[in-house]
């Protein structure tokens with residue numbers, strides 16, 4: 001399919017992902033032929049947002065001539081939707097591409113469509129689309145992102161074309177490791193949020209008020225991300241664990257034990273992982289690293305034998 005060809009895209013699942021990516025397609029000159037959702041309210045709202053002539057709850061309203069079916073439903077609905085579309089006699093499956101946006105499922109969930117001759121692939125946007133944000137607010141963050149893809153060669157080719165049309169890139173994920181890949185996405189967004197929530201809890205305990213925590217910590221957070229992007233996690237790591245400052249780390253643990261003992265399990269696990277990074281950059285000698293590990297593990301709620309580096 002030539003790059004300049006404008007696509008006719010039907011979106012199934014009128015939620016955040018469908019609305020946001022649909023909007024970028026429309027902004028790039030493509031047409032949304034139909035928005036199909038579980039409830040008519042969602043379908044109509046997204047239909048207006050995407051200037052779609054059809055907003056419906058029925059898959060049969062996907063019009064003939066649609067080139068791409070973009071399934072952006074929750075992942076447990078994808079198989080049913082794929083089966084439902086595969087029964088539509090008015091679609092020309094040989095010239096139809098179909099994808100879903102789940103990070104967990106591979107392209108094989110679209111087998112009913114592949115068996116009819118459609119080009120299938122998974123197309124997971126590696127970005128966060130928070131439920132409480134309006135699509136308009138999310139659109140800028142959905143440009144220039146990666147899409148986790150698997151599928152037959154024809155599907156991967158189509159995925160590359162769609163990603164390019166969305167201003168993004170494709171990253172191929174082996175189907176058997178897709179759930180592991182999704183776990184990495186969870187760490188990158190959800191766990192990062194949790195880490196910042198812990199910063200918030202500690203800082204509120206320090207100040208005793210509801211100070212604007214993120215404003216205060218934004219420079220250090222952003223500099224850390226920028227340093228990692230410019231070098232690597234190893235090179236960007238600073239602080240007492242990287243320096244082998246056993247005494248400082250001991251004082252942190254003592255302070256946590258006094259003021260926020262509930263955070264000790266978190267602090268133990270994260271400190272052990274931080275020590276693993278420090279060891280890869282060999283910023284301390286073996287004896288200091290072992291002393292650090294013993295100290296950290298001694299604060300574990302259920303002390304276990306520390307694992308020495310082989």
Ligand SMILES: NC(=O)c1ccc[n+]([C@@H]2O[C@H](COP(=O)([O-])OP(=O)(O)OC[C@H]3O[C@@H](n4cnc5c(N)ncnc54)[C@H](OP(=O)(O)O)[C@@H]3O)[C@@H](O)[C@H]2O)c1
Nearest residue numbers: 013014015016017037038039042072073075077102128129
């Ligand atoms: N949110 C994220 O950060 C994110 C990031 C990457 C990938 N994803 C994946 O992208 C997909 C969509 O996520 P989302 O955040 O956009 O979810 P969402 O906001 O909950 O939207 C899902 C939409 O699908 C509709 N739907 C549910 N069952 C359906 C069915 N059987 N037929 C047609 N429509 C149906 C819902 O319908 P009604 O509103 O009409 O009831 C809802 O509008 C999921 O697979 C998710 O895992 C999400």
